Structures are given as structure tokens and as C-alpha cells.
Amino acid sequence: MDVIILGGGCAGLALAREMSLRTHNLRVLVIEPRKNYAEDRTWCFWMAGSDGLRPASRMQWDQWRLSSGGASITHHPQLWRYHMVSSADYYADALSAIGKSGRVTLRLDTRAGTVTADNGCYRVETTAGPVRGRFIIDTRPPSLARIKAAPLAQLFSGLEVRVERDVFDPRTATLMGNMTAEGGRLSFDYILPFSPRHALIERTVFTTAPEEPATLDGPCLARVEALCGSGASIVRQERGWLPMGLPDAPSADGAVIRAGLSVGALRPSSGYAFKRIQRWASVCADSLVSSGKPSVEFADPVALRVMDQVFLRAMTHSIGGAPGDFVRIARALNGDRFARFMSDEATRADWLKVIAALPKTRYLAATVSIIRAWSQGRNAPC
Ligand SMILES: Cc1cc2nc3c(=O)[nH]c(=O)nc-3n(C[C@H](O)[C@H](O)[C@H](O)COP(=O)(O)OP(=O)(O)OC[C@H]3O[C@@H](n4cnc5c(N)ncnc54)[C@H](O)[C@@H]3O)c2cc1C
Numbered sequence: 563m564d565v566i567i568l569g570g571g572c573a574g575l576a577l578a579r580e581m582s583l584r585t586h587n588l589r590v591l592v593i594e595p596r597k598n599y600a601e602d603r604t605w606c607f608w609m610a611g612s613d614g615l616r617p618a619s620r621m622q623w624d625q626w627r628l629s630s631g632g633a634s635i636t637h638h639p640q641l642w643r644y645h646m647v648s649s650a651d652y653y654a655d656a657l658s659a660i661g662k663s664g665r666v667t668l669r670l671d672t673r674a675g676t677v678t679a680d681n682g683c684y685r686v687e688t689t690a691g692p693v694r695g696r697f698i699i700d701t702r703p704p705s706l707a708r709i710k711a712a713p714l715a716q717l718f719s720g721l722e723v724r725v726e727r728d729v730f731d732p733r734t735a736t737l738m739g740n741m742t743a744e745g746g747r748l749s750f751d752y753i754l755p756f757s758p759r760h761a762l763i764e765r766t767v768f769t770t771a772p773e774e775p776a777t778l779d780g781p782c783l784a785r786v787e788a789l790c791g792s793g794a795s796i797v798r799q800e801r802g803w804l805p806m807g808l809p810d811a812p813s814a815d816g817a818v819i820r821a822g823l824s825v826g827a828l829r830p831s832s833g834y835a836f837k838r839i840q841r842w843a844s845v846c847a848d849s850l851v852s853s854g855k856p857s858v859e860f861a862d863p864v865a866l867r868v869m870d871q872v873f874l875r876a877m878t879h880s881i882g883g884a885p886g887d888f889v890r891i892a893r894a895l896n897g898d899r900f901a902r903f904m905s906d907e908a909t910r911a912d913w914l915k916v917i918a919a920l921p922k923t924r925y926l927a928a929t930v931s932i933i934r935a936w937s938q939g940r941n942a943p944c
Pocket of ligand 1: 568569570571572573574593594595596602603604605606607672673674675701702703800801802803804821822823824827833834835836837839
């Protein structure tokens with residue numbers, strides 16, 4: 563094999579799909595433990611226009627809301643929309659592209675183990691026997707120990723529900739509804755209304771002391787009952803535990819590349835990863851096809867990394883201020899600016915507006931402690 567991709571989830575399938583759509587002579591193998599793909603999540607992100615989005619989004623909203631206490635901000639952007647891609651569509655689209663390609667193979671029901679250098683290439687132990695490849699792209703999820711080492715965790719539990727009367731406003735996604743900060747955690751509702759009678763309702767928590775996301779099942783059900791009464795029928799459940807600001811763990815070797823959540827795919831201050839993963843997959847596939855080598859791991863521009871670290875530091879040191887900070891940011895930016903900011907595409911003017919809106923003392927203290935940590939040669943701990 564020329565390229566072995568460990569893990570056929572969002573990042574692994576994104577790269578496999580990109581490689582299936584390009585013309586080249588490389589042989590690519592994807593190793594994935596699941597036996598088949600089921601709809602296990604929805605991916606949301608912002609886009610201005612939707613040209614070339616594959617698979618097409620199932621839903622898009624042209625307004626979104628954040629609220630805390632008496633404050634409620636609804637954005638009405640001109641250009642940007644909040645899109646949702648169903649994992650069912652995403653997996654089907656990738657599997658169809660792989661199926662049509664003669665160069666990419668997906669091996670399901672197979673788990674990858676250790677990777678060792680072996681006579682100029684790499685040997686991967688798998689539950690179906692060893693495989694050898696020139697390049698290894700490892701998209702396996704971070705270990706629980708690494709997830710726990712992240713300065714902040716995003717936990718959520720969500721239920722897709724149907725009701726028999728009109729309850730939801732399908733024009734407006736609730737991104738951070740009823741934000742509260744108690745007991746060292748920021749909690750909020752995340753609601754994606756698909757129709758007046760159909761929605762995904764999630765309870766989300768940002769915390770420095772994570773627990774299993776299943777602990778949010780009760781609070782999530784309570785929100786469903788509060789919004790829909792007791793007659794809601796549950797279509798599907800999804801849960802997640804996302805590490806925010808995971809310390810770097812770069813590969814020691816340019817031929818073994820890590821990708822996905824374990825190396826910076828998740829934006830540390832927001833928890834969004836989908837678009838970043840698609841960008842990485844496209845760049846990595848271009849590099850493989852043009853130079854025969856994969857591109858290195860995810861690297862944000864320095865300015866973005868610094869700003870994200872400051873934001874994360876301020877949030878972890880004083881999570882009680884987080885609802886107010888998000889409300890200030892949402893007030894300071896119009897819908898298009900907010901979408902750019904959340905999509906790693908903020909302009910200098912957007913950043914200046916965000917900086918001007920945030921409380922100076924706390925953010926200055928966070929900046930000083932980051933600079934101090936960096937000047938002492940440490941990876942900025944948060
Ligand atoms: C429920 C949920 C909802 C999310 N919603 C959003 C969203 O709306 N917007 C957004 O931007 N981000 C979202 N995220 C965050 C992020 O986009 C996803 O977690 C995304 O799936 C990360 O991609 P990945 O490839 O790194 O990990 P995964 O998609 O989890 O893929 C990792 C793959 O590795 C496989 N694997 C595990 N062990 C092995 C092994 N030993 N050998 C081989 N393979 C192995 C797994 O089976 C899996 O298929 C969400 C995450 C979750 C969990």
C-alpha cells in the first residue's frame with residue numbers, strides 16, 4: 563500500500579473520498595472497526611454560499627440565536643448560513659466515491675493497533691493481520707487520558723424528537739440558548755429545528771472537570787419535556803465528549819501523520835471541526851497526488867492560535883464570565899462577522915470588534931499568563 567488511513571470517520575473518509583475523486587496511481591487503504599455506518603451525528607458549520615458542498619446540506623438556517631439571562635441576540639446575516647450535513651449523507655457519499663474508485667479500499671470490521679517502522683515502510687498490526695504502507699495517516703480518536711488532559715471539555719447529549727403540534731421555529735437555530743455558568747461549568751441549549759414539529763435538542767456543557775456525556779441525558783430529556791411536553795417521540799440520540807485545546811502531540815516522523823480530533827482539528831475556543839477537517843483533507847490529497855507525500859498536521863496561523871489560547875485561558879480561569887463574554891461577542895458582531903469569526907475567517911476588523919467587546923482585566927490577565935508560559939518555553943497550559 564502507498565497510504566494507509568487508520569480510522570474511517572469524518573477525517574479518514576474525507577481524505578479517502580478526496581483520493582477517490584482524484585487521478586493518481588497511489589493505492590490507499592482505510593482501516594475502520596465499525597461493521598457498517600449509521601447516522602450517529604450531525605455536522606453543522608457556517609458557509610457563505612454552498613457551491614461545491616458535498617454532500618449537500620440537509621438543512622440551513624438564515625438566522626441564529628444566543629441568549630443568557632435577559633439578553634437574547636438573533637443574527638440575521640446577509641451572506642452566511644448555518645448549514646447541517648447529516649452523517650448518514652456524508653458516509654453514503656464517501657462510500658459511493660470509494661466504491662467507484664479503483665485505487666481506494668475501505669476495510670470495515672478491522673481495528674488498527676501499533677505502527678512500527680519496517681524496512682523503509684510501516685507495518686500496522688490490525689485485527690485482520692498486519693498491513694504495510696509507505697505513509698500512515700492516523701485519524702484514530704485521542705485516548706481517554708489525552709481527552710482528560712485537555713484544559714476544557716465540551717460535553718453534550720442530544721435527542722432528535724418529533725412532536726404532534728407546532729413547537730419549533732424552523733427559521734432560527736439556537737446555538738447557545740439559556741447560557742448559565744454554575745459549579746464551574748457553562749451550560750446551554752443547542753437546538754436545530756428541522757420543521758415546526760421536528761428538531762434536535764441538545765444540552766451542552768463546557769467544563770474543566772468532565773464527566774461522561776451520559777450524565778447530560780437527564781438534563782436533555784428535561785429540556786425536551788419543557789419544550790415539547792411529554793408526548794415527544796424520540797427518533798435518535800447523539801452524545802459527544804470533545805477535548806478543547808488539546809496539547810500538541812506532533813508526529814515524530816513525517817511519514818506517519820496524525821489527523822482529526824487528536825491533532826488540532828477542533829478549534830480550541832469553539833469546538834467546531836467539520837470544515838477544518840474538509841480543508842485539511844483537500845490539502846493533504848493535493849499534496850499526495852502532486853508530490854507523492856501527505857502534508858503535515860493541522861496548523862492554524864500563529865495569530866489565530868494566540869487569540870484562541872487567550873480566549874480558552876480566560877474561559878477556563880473564570881468560566882462564570884463566559885455567558886457574558888459570548889453575549890458581548892454576539893452583540894459586537896453582525897451575523898456575517900460572527901459567522902466569519904466562528905469559521906476561522908475573521909478579518910482584522912472582526913477581531914478588533916471582538917477584542918473591544920471583551921472585559922479588559924480578565925483578558926489582559928489571560929494574555930499575560932500565556933506570554934509568561936511561552937517565554938518560559940512551555941506549551942501554554944490553560
Ligand atoms: C455527536 C457529535 C456531533 C458533532 N457535531 C459537530 C458539528 O456540528 N460541527 C463540527 O464542526 N464538529 C462537530 N463535532 C466534532 C467533530 O467534527 C467530530 O467529532 C468529527 O467526527 C471528528 O472527526 P475525526 O475523524 O477526528 O473523528 P471520528 O469521526 O470520530 O473518526 C475516528 C474514527 O476512528 C475509528 N477508530 C477508532 N479506533 C480505531 C482503531 N483502533 N483502528 C482504526 N480505526 C479506529 C472510529 O471508529 C472512527 O470511525 C461533533 C462530534 C460529535 C461526537
